[in-house]
Amino acid sequence: xxxxxxxxxxxxxxxxxxxTLIFTSIYDIVDGFFVSNFVGSTSFAAVNFIMPFIMxxxxxxxxxxxxxxxxxxxxxxxxxxxxxxxxxSLMIAFLAIMGIAFAVIGFFLMEPIAxxxxxxxxxxxxxxxxxxxxxxxxxxxxxxxxxxxxxxAADKPRLGFAFTLAAGCTNIVLDALxxxxxxxxxxxxxxxxxxxxxxxxxxxxxxxxxxxxxxxRLCRPSGGWRIIGRTxxxxxxxxxxxxxxxLVAMLYNWQLMRFLGEDGVAAYGxxxxxxxxxxAVLIGYSMGSAPLMSYQFGARNTVEMRSLxxxxxxxxxxxxxxxxxxxxxxAPLVAGIFVSYDEALTELTMHAFRLxxxxxxxxxxxxxGSALFTALNNGLISALISFLRTLVFESxxxxxxPLLLGVDGIWLSGVVAEVISAVLTFxxxxxxxxxxxxxxxxxx
Numbered sequence: 330x331x332x333x334x335x336x337x338x339x340x341x342x343x344x345x346x347x348x349t350l351i352f353t354s355i356y357d358i359v360d361g362f363f364v365s366n367f368v369g370s371t372s373f374a375a376v377n378f379i380m381p382f383i384m385x386x387x388x389x390x391x392x393x394x395x396x397x398x399x400x401x402x403x404x405x406x407x408x409x410x411x412x413x414x415x416x417x418s419l420m421i422a423f424l425a426i427m428g429i430a431f432a433v434i435g436f437f438l439m440e441p442i443a444x445x446x447x448x449x450x451x452x453x454x455x456x457x458x459x460x461x462x463x464x465x466x467x468x469x470x471x472x473x474x475x476x477x478x479x480x481x482a483a484d485k486p487r488l489g490f491a492f493t494l495a496a497g498c499t500n501i502v503l504d505a506l507x508x509x510x511x512x513x514x515x516x517x518x519x520x521x522x523x524x525x526x527x528x529x530x531x532x533x534x535x536x537x538x539x540x541x542x543x544x545x546r547l548c549r550p551s552g553g554w555r556i557i558g559r560t561x562x563x564x565x566x567x568x569x570x571x572x573x574x575x576l577v578a579m580l581y582n583w584q585l586m587r588f589l590g591e592d593g594v595a596a597y598g599x600x601x602x603x604x605x606x607x608x609a610v611l612i613g614y615s616m617g618s619a620p621l622m623s624y625q626f627g628a629r630n631t632v633e634m635r636s637l638x639x640x641x642x643x644x645x646x647x648x649x650x651x652x653x654x655x656x657x658x659x660a661p662l663v664a665g666i667f668v669s670y671d672e673a674l675t676e677l678t679m680h681a682f683r684l685x686x687x688x689x690x691x692x693x694x695x696x697x698g699s700a701l702f703t704a705l706n707n708g709l710i711s712a713l714i715s716f717l718r719t720l721v722f723e724s725x726x727x728x729x730x731p732l733l734l735g736v737d738g739i740w741l742s743g744v745v746a747e748v749i750s751a752v753l754t755f756x757x758x759x760x761x762x763x764x765x766x767x768x769x770x771x772x773x
Contacts, residue, residue, distance in 0.1 A: 405544060
């Protein structure tokens, strides 16, 4: 991690992290594909309706993973590998206990949450069934989310991808078997996800618990609540991003139920799947490169920090444009894959997708900016970017733009939020760049 990285080196190093997040996203996408095509649009809408609540509970895994990886990488950069292992072990133990507690809470809250969110009578039972089965593997899902950040910090990003690839392929096979062949419906889709999340979460746990060739290993934890607190604060931006996205998704669903009914929720579900894939590319790069920045920050190598920073901005700029073009071109294909059985729903999905796609033109800058401040152990600014970007800017857009533009205002909400967020992100970067030596006029 202490060598110089070219753009090609960065893409090679972060590639497994990107692929890992993409295959993790495939769990939900494959469930949606089989549920939509083999069970129907109402079940498809119900699964997407309750998914944000499940993701809110699982977001704590991202918090511990990203916040903890930054701390562990910084300690490694300071030359203390033994202390890094003890901190790593503490974080994993804390997350496992938290996951079990959240699974129990989520099981009993599933029905009242679905009611509060406004699920229709036809959707309610399906929401509860899918959600409660999903709680079985919630601890494993949270561990899997954290290991996505810890594998790059352990200098083993490819191994992290291998675990996720195995889990993703298993999910595809089991969905085809349980939903497509056996006809188990929503329960089959949820059961397939449960099995694959145990593969993705328990497999890395066993790896790090044994002697291994990585830079990290589970051992007797130490650090106490002070390190747990630092981990949570430092990773709060990633948790806030996931929670905010889930809350905003609930708000989208609520507005769409008012304007378009279940078809609107189904169309947004299709869009959210593409958002998951494209977001995985941006978040995967940001998470994968963050340990490099944290390592150089711990080593006080501001020259390499500036190099990583400028190269990453170039990568984000290219990725933004590429994703926008891909989204515009792929709109008919994506709509056809999920809802081709309903012509009106297909047209609605294509129209909504093409409006929503403009958000991809600028989204990468805020995603990277938040991860950058996490890597620099400035969790407060990172969380502020994430909080304002998703929960504040996008929520206000979803609420007020439809008053001016009708239902198209809902589809354009993300565009408005991303533009404002990018301005805010670059303002923070300009303000704090001298402190961290990112502008070259002050090495600190």
